[in-house]
Amino acid sequence: MASYSTNEFRSGLKILLDGDPQTIVENEFVKPGKGQAFNRVRVRNLRTGRVLEKTFKSGETVEAADVMDTEMQYLYTDGEFWHFMVPDTFEQYAVGQTALGDAAQWLKDQDFCTVTLWNGEPLTVIPPNFVELKIVQCDPGVRGDTAQGGTKPATLETGAVVKVPLFVEEGETVKVDTRSGEYVSRV
Amino acid sequence: MADWRPSAAPARPHRARLNALLREFMADRGLLEVETPVLSRGAPLDPGVESWRAQAPDGAAGYLQTSPEYPMKRLLAAGAGDIYQLARVFRGEEQGPRHNPEFSLLEWYRLGFDDRRLADELVALVQTVAARGPDWFRPRPGVRRVRYADLFLDALGLDPLRCSARDCAAVAEGAGLSIAGDLDRDGWLDALMALVLAPGFEPDRLILVQDYPESQAVLARASNEHPGYALRFELYWGDMELANGFHELTDPGVFAARRELDIERRRRNGQEIPAADGLFAQAMHAGLPDCAGVALGVDRLLMRLIGAERIDGVIDFPWGRA
Numbered sequence: 001m002a003s004y005s006t007n008e009f010r011s012g013l014k015i016l017l018d019g020d021p022q023t024i025v026e027n028e029f030v031k032p033g034k035g036q037a038f039n040r041v042r043v044r045n046l047r048t049g050r051v052l053e054k055t056f057k058s059g060e061t062v063e064a065a066d067v068m069d070t071e072m073q074y075l076y077t078d079g080e081f082w083h084f085m086v087p088d089t090f091e092q093y094a095v096g097q098t099a100l101g102d103a104a105q106w107l108k109d110q111d112f113c114t115v116t117l118w119n120g121e122p123l124t125v126i127p128p129n130f131v132e133l134k135i136v137q138c139d140p141g142v143r144g145d146t147a148q149g150g151t152k153p154a155t156l157e158t159g160a161v162v163k164v165p166l167f168v169e170e171g172e173t174v175k176v177d178t179r180s181g182e183y184v185s186r187v
Numbered sequence: 188m189a190d191w192r193p194s195a196a197p198a199r200p201h202r203a204r205l206n207a208l209l210r211e212f213m214a215d216r217g218l219l220e221v222e223t224p225v226l227s228r229g230a231p232l233d234p235g236v237e238s239w240r241a242q243a244p245d246g247a248a249g250y251l252q253t254s255p256e257y258p259m260k261r262l263l264a265a266g267a268g269d270i271y272q273l274a275r276v277f278r279g280e281e282q283g284p285r286h287n288p289e290f291s292l293l294e295w296y297r298l299g300f301d302d303r304r305l306a307d308e309l310v311a312l313v314q315t316v317a318a319r320g321p322d323w324f325r326p327r328p329g330v331r332r333v334r335y336a337d338l339f340l341d342a343l344g345l346d347p348l349r350c351s352a353r354d355c356a357a358v359a360e361g362a363g364l365s366i367a368g369d370l371d372r373d374g375w376l377d378a379l380m381a382l383v384l385a386p387g388f389e390p391d392r393l394i395l396v397q398d399y400p401e402s403q404a405v406l407a408r409a410s411n412e413h414p415g416y417a418l419r420f421e422l423y424w425g426d427m428e429l430a431n432g433f434h435e436l437t438d439p440g441v442f443a444a445r446r447e448l449d450i451e452r453r454r455r456n457g458q459e460i461p462a463a464d465g466l467f468a469q470a471m472h473a474g475l476p477d478c479a480g481v482a483l484g485v486d487r488l489l490m491r492l493i494g495a496e497r498i499d500g501v502i503d504f505p506w507g508r509a
Contacts, residue, residue, distance in 0.1 A: 007280050029283030033421070033431050033484075034235040034405055035377035036370065037281070055382065057368025058280075059456075 002064040006039040006056050014046070014067040017054065021046045021065035021118045031058070046116065046123055065118060072115045074107050082107065084115055084122075095122040103127045105160035106178045127178045132187050133157050134173045141166035151183075193503035201320065201493050202501065205485065206273060208316045209293055216308075218271045218295055223258035225251060225275060229464025232449040233405055237279030238461055239288070250461060251277040254482055255294050256406070257467040260435075263296055263478060264470040271295035273485070284497045285427065287505045291485040298478045302407070302418040302434035305479035306395055309422055309430055313393060313488065323492040326424055330393040336416065338396060339376070342384055347376055347400050348415045355379060373402050390425040404445070407433035422483075424491045432481030439471040 004015060009027040016022070022043040031037035037058035044051045046067065056062070072084035072093065081094035082104070093115065097104075099122045103113065106127040114126040138154035151163040154174070162176055164183045175184040193199075210220065230238035230250040238250040252258075255274040262270055276292050297305055310330045317325040339345045343358050355375030359366065362383045370378065388394050397420045401409055404417030418434035436442055446463070453460050489501045499505045 029281065029286055030381050031281060031283075031286065032235075032377050032381050033428055034233065034403065035381070036235070036374040037279075038366070038378060038381065040382070055364060055366045055378070057366060057370055057374065060368040062367070 002066075003061045004064055005061050006058045009039055009041060009056075014065040015043070016063040016065040017043060017045075020048070021067050021123065023067075025051060029058070046118070067123065068117050069114050070117055071112055074109060074111050074113055076109060077107075082125075084113065084125075093117075093122050095125055099123055100125050103178075105158055106131050106133075106176070108133060108158060129177065129179060130175055130184065131178055132173055132175050133160070135164070135168065135170050138164065138168070138170050141169065189508040191508070194499045194505060194508070195501050195503045198489065198493055198495060198501045199503065201323075202489055204320060205316065205489055205492065208319055209273065209312070209485070212312050212315060213271045213295065216269075218269045218297075219267070221259065221262060221267065221270045221272050223252075223255050223262070223272065223274075227252055227258070227464065228462065229257075229467065230461035231257070232446055232453065232460065232463060234449055234452045234456060234458060235405075237458070239277045239279070240461075248462070253278050254292055256480070256482070257464050259294060259296060259480075260475055261467060261470040263298075264473050264475050269295075269297055282506060285487065285490075287486070287498050287502055289506065289509070290498075290502075292482045293485050294480065294482040296435075296478050296480040298476055300434075300479040302397070302420055302432060302479050305432055305434075305481055306397070306420050306422070309432065309481050309483065310393055310395065312483075313422070313424070313429070316488075317492060320492055324391075324494055326393045326491075327389075327391050330395050330422075331389075332395045332397060334398045334413075335396055335400065336398065336413070338384060339379070342387070343379060345379075359383065373400070376400070376403075385423060385426045385428070388423055388426050392425065394423040394425075396421045396423065404436070405433070406436045406442070406445075408436045408438070409441070424488075427487055427491060428484075429487050429491075430481055430483040432479065434479045435475060435477075437471075437475045437477060439468075442468070442471050 009024055011024050011026060013024045014021055022045050024041050025044050026042040028040045030040055039056045039058055042051060042053050072086050075083045075085055081096060082100055084093045103125040111128055116123045133156040135154045136157050139152055150166050152166060153161050154164045155161050162183050168186060173187040175187050177184055226241055226249045228249055231253060236253045238253055241249045241251055254276050255272050272294050274292050277289050281288050317323050336347055339347045345358055352372045352375050364382055366378055398410055398413055398416040399419040401415055401417045404419055407417040407419035410416045410418050420432050421428060422430040450460055486498055486501050495501050
């Protein structure tokens with residue numbers, strides 16, 4: 001099993017801690033002039049998203065987490081699992097609700113996502129930064145009503161609800177930033 | 188790709204000014220500036236510092252100094268008198284917001300001084316210099332003095348000589364600190380000092396921690412007044428460690444015994460054992476005069492004076508782009 005020494009610690013490194021794959025968010029070297037050195041790190045649990053602080057005696061080693069980001073195409077859902085495929089190999093992966101998390105509301109057939117695999121099992125899914133989705137329901141625009149910044153809620157074909165400007169109508173396709181969940185433009 | 192450009196342009200004139208003020212302070216008090224080799228044939232064995240190894244084209248090995256202590260003490264043993272040096276030193280893999288493997292130390296020795304008197308001079312130096320910079324930050328006047336033992340007893344309820352590694356771990360746990368890796372008592376005391384106690388020091392204050400446990404004496408002499416402790420001090424400005432000083436150990440027998448302990452600790456930790464500095468050992472036998480010495484981290488002092496958060500802010504080409 002691959003392992004890392006604390007002197008290889010840097011942000012982004014994926015390590016196995018308390019049985020879970022975690023990514024190092026921040027690594028700080030702390031040492032009294034004549035004493036023992038320590039690495040104080042902040043890690044994000046890739047399974048639960050929880051961030052915690054952990055201190056290592058410098059020189060300690062930790063197991064590397066066998067974590068890999070892979071570009072995959074979203075195919076379909078059978079209601080229980082969401083199915084993805086690696087385009088080059090046609091290898092398919094079934095992703096459960098927990099691993100999928102919030103990505104579900106942005107998924108449209110054929111879109112490319114980043115699927116993080118841990119020991120070959122899907123761990124998380126990151127949707128494309130921008131998606132283009134059709135509005136399936138929203139109220140007609142009310143002209144002159146700009147009291148609330150001139151927006152109204154719109155339900156998209158994937159079920160996501162985003163705020164859109166008043167002039168945008170049902171049936172139109174809009175571009176959305178999945179990182180913020182905000183409307184970008186009409187398509 | 189590392190950036191070719193310097194990272195500390197705004198700090199540059201401040202550093203030049205600080206160096207000039209430090210030299211002025213030393214000259215005013217009659218200390219002689221000396222220079223000793225950066226590259227040496229032997230290295231300290233203290234497990235707390237790691238030397239960079241250097242290699243000549245013909246294969247001959249040497250070490251970059253972790254401090255100018257050994258050759259300066261050889262000068263003292265040869266009768267050089269009160270001396271100081273503004274030296275570049277190199278330490279292991281030390282890299283972080285407050286660490287660069289190459290940094291500057293102001294180190295000085297005073298004949299006939301004890302640790303208390305030298306600590307006073309150190310505080311006077313920081314206060315004097317801070318007052319003479321172009322709108323530099325100044326620590327609050329004076330200094331808070333605390334014995335190492337009292338610091339641990341008052342804040343954590345730990346007696347540094349009697350507690351076990353397990354006691355320390357429990358106290359650390361209570362303070363929200365858990366550490367991966369085996370630590371002995373001194374390792375735990377270091378952890379508590381660096382990660383629990385120092386972060387609580389008042390930010391604009393100089394804090395002088397005195398009388399370290401003898402197990403952390405390095406080259407300080409043992410205290411007669413407080414058995415089990417050594418006449419070693421450290422100066423903090425807020426939570427930042429700035430300087431380390433000793434009433435210097437002069438007994439060659441004690442020096443030899445501590446060196447054996449250092450080798451044993453290095454073996455236990457799986458650390459390399461570098462070639463010892465035999466000439467320094469000879470000088471210890473020839474006789475070091477009664478004196479006190481201190482080393483002050485110049486980069487860190489500059490960080491505090493100008494309010495820099497990271498050491499990159501005061502070093503133009505830190506190791507990442509050296």
